[in-house]
Amino acid sequence: MLTKKEIAFIILTKKQRIYWLSNQEYISLQKLFLNKEMKETIEMLANRIENIVINIYKHLHQHPELSFAEKETAAFIEEILQGENIPYRKNIGGYGILARIEGKNPTSRIIGLRADMDALLIEEGNNVPFRSVNPHVMHACGHDAHTACLLGAAMILNRIREIIEGTVLLIFQPGEEKAPGGANLMLQEGIFDDIKPDIMIAQHTNTDIACGDVAFGSGCVMASADEIHLTIRGKGGHGAMPHHINDTVLAASQIVVSLQQIISRRRNPFVPAVLTFGRFIADGATNIIPDQVSLSGTFRCMDEKERIRLKELIQNTIKATAEAYGCSCNIHIPDGYPAVVNDPVVTESAKKFAEELLGDNHVGEMEKRMTSEDFGFFAERIPSTFYRLGVKGPSNPECGEQHTAHFLIDESALKTGVKMLAWLSLRFLDKNIRIR
Template sequence: MHGATEVPLKEQIKTKANEIFDEVVELRRDIHRHPELAFEEKRTSQLAANYLRELGYEVTQGVAKTGVVADLKGGKATATSKTIAFRADMDALPMNEENSHNFCSTKPNVMHACGHDAHTAMMLGAAKILASLQAELPGSIKFIFQPSEECAPGGAKLMLESGLFADKIPDAIFGQHCMPQVPVGKIGFLSGAMMAAADELYINVFGKGGHASAPHRANDPILAAVQIVNSLQTIVSRNFPPHEPAVLTIAAINGGSATNIIPNEVKMKGTYRTMNEEWREIGHQRIEEIVHATAKAMGVRAEIEIRKGYPAVVNDKNMTEFAIDLSREYLGEANTITPEPMMAAEDFAYFLQACKGAYWMLGVGNEEKGIVHNIHSTHFDIDEEALRIGTGFVSYLAMNFLSK
C-alpha cells in the first residue's frame, strides 16, 4: 500500500514479547511451584512438550530420559538453510525455599534456586514468537529442553550421546543463564572461557589410631590431612601461571570422634576448577603427587579419587561477537556488558564442544526490590522483567542469525 511503512524486526519482536509477557510469567511461576530434581522432570517436560506441539513444532520426548527436543522448519527454508539451536535446563535443586511470594515451591526440599524455571519459560516464550513468524523464517529452529544440569554427568552429555545432533549439527547453539549479579535489563557476554571445568576430589587418609596422650604410638591421619590440605594450595599458588584462573578448595574434612582419641582414618572432599584443559590435567597430576608424597612423609597412607566433571564453557569468538552486536541493537550499548569469568560450572559446555555457539548471563538482579541473593540460595529470586528481555532477545537473535 502506498505510504505504508514496514515495522522493523526489532519492534515486531518487542511487541510480541510484550504481548506474551504475562503468559511467560505464569509459565515460570507454574514451573516454580512444581520443581523437579534431575531426571525427574516429568511434569515440566510434559508441559513443554504440550505447549510446543500446540505451536506446531515437531516434538520428541524422552531424550536422555526426560529431555524434550522441538524442531520448526521455516516457511522460507531451503535444503541449504541454516539451523539455530537454543537450550534451556529444567531441573531444580534439593533445598528448601525461604521466599514469601505466592508461587513458592510446593515440594519440601526441592526448589528452583538456579533460574531453570525461568530458562524454560523464556525458551517457550521465544518458541511462541518464532512460531508466529514461521512463514518468514529462512531456516530451522531447534529448542532443547535438557534434564539434569545440576548433577554430573549432566543431561547435555547424555542428550548428545543419544544422537541429538546425529542428523545435522546446528550451525550455532545459544543459551542463557539468570544472574543476580547482573542488573535486570542488561546482558553479559564474554568471548572464550566463561565458566570453569569442575572436578570433584575424594581423599581418604589412613593412619593408626591410639590415645591422644600418646601420639608417638600412633600415626595421626588428622595431622597428615592438615598437611595435605596446606600442600594442595601450592598447586595454584606455585605451579599455575598467575594469569591462569584456577581454584582448589577442600570443602569437607571428617575424622575423629572424641577429644582423647586419634582416629584411624580421615575423609576429605573438595573441588578443583580450571579454565584450561592442559592445566586441568597438570593439576590432576600434581594433586595425585602431593597427596601420596605428603601422606608418605607423615607416615600414613592416602587414597585419592578425582571425578572429572563438566569441561569449561568456552564461547566461540564469532558467535559471541554476533550476539553482542545484536544485543546492542536490541537493548542498547549501555545494557550490553562484559562480566567477569565465573569459576562455577555448566554442562552447556558439552554443547559448545559439539557445535559453535555462545552462552550469556541474563541480568535478573534488582537491589531496590531486594532481589540480590545468589544462585543456589534459599532466597534466590529474579526480577521477572528479565523474562520479557530474555524471550525477546532469543527471538531477535534467531531471526537475524537465520537471515544472515
C-alpha cells in the same frame, strides 16, 4: 495462581489461542517482516505473550524438581510443545527434550537454543504466592526463568516459521546442577545425531545486572569443575600415643595445606584456578585418631591444558603426602564439567545483535567467574555463546544471590529473555551472518 491445566488451556486451546493473531494482524506481521522490520515483529509478539510466559515461570517456580528427576517439568513442557504443534523427542539424557521449528529451507542454517530445567536442594525462603510446594526443593538458580523464556521464544518463532529461513532447535536440558551433567548425557545419547546446530546459544540469569540488560564475553567465561574425593587410611588409636599409630587426621590436614601450594607455586600465574575442600570428616573423638578420614573438594580451572597438568600434580602430591605419614589414600577425581569457552565470532555477532534490539546502553561486558556450567560440553563441540540476563529490578531490589533461599527474579526480565532468544535466532538464521 493458575494450575498446570489452566496454564496449559490458555496456551494450548487448539482452535483459538488467546494470544493468537487475527488474520489482519498476521498480514501486518508479514508486512513488517518482509520490510525487514524484524525488531518490531519480535516486540509485538513478545508483548502479546508476556503474561503467559510469566505464568509459565510461576508454575515452574512453584513445582521445582531436582536434577534428573524433572519428570513433571518435562511433561509440562511437552504439553506446551504439543499445543504449539512443535515436534519433539523426549527422554534424552534423562528427561531432556529436543524440539524443532523449521522455516523455509530448513537445512540452510540451524540454531540451537538451550535452557536447563532442574532445581536445587534448598528450602525456599521467599514469601510469594508461587513459592515452592515441594519441601526442600527450590528454583534458586533461575532455571525456571530459562525454561519459561525458551518456551516464549518458541511461541514467537513458531508463529513466524513460514517467513523465516533455517531451523531452530530447542534443547530443554535436565541435570545441569549434578555431575555428570545433563548436557554431557544428552550428547552421549546422540541428541544431535540426526540434526546438528551450526551454533548454540544459552542465557543465564544474573542478580548483579538490571532487568532489561544483558552481558556478553568472548573466550573462557566460566571455569571447569572437577570433584575431588579422598579417603586417607592408616592405623588409628589413642590420641595420647601417636608413636603407635599413623595419624590420618594429620595426614589429611597436611594434604589440604600441600595442595594449596600447587595453586600458589606450581600453577601458571596467568591461568585462574581454585582448589577448595569443603568436607573434612574425621570420625574420631577427643582422644581417638580414626582409621580413616574423608575429604571432598572441588578444583576449578580456566585452561584445559593447565587443568590436565594440575590434576596430575594434585594426585601425585596427595599420594606422596599420605605416604610421608605412613598412610595410604584412595583418590577419586572423575572428569567433571569443562570450562565454558565462548566462540569469539559468534559472541561478537550476538553482542552486536543485542545492541540492535536493546540499545548499546543495555549491553555490557560479562565478568568471568570460577563457577561452572555444563553448557561447556556443548561449547566444546559447537561454536557457542553463553550470556548473562539481568534479573534485578524494582520488585526484588535486595534479591538473594543464586543458590540461596531468597533468590527471586524480577518478572519483567522474562520479556527481555524471550526477545533475546527469538531475536538472536532470527539474526543468526541469516546466511549472510558469518559464524566461522
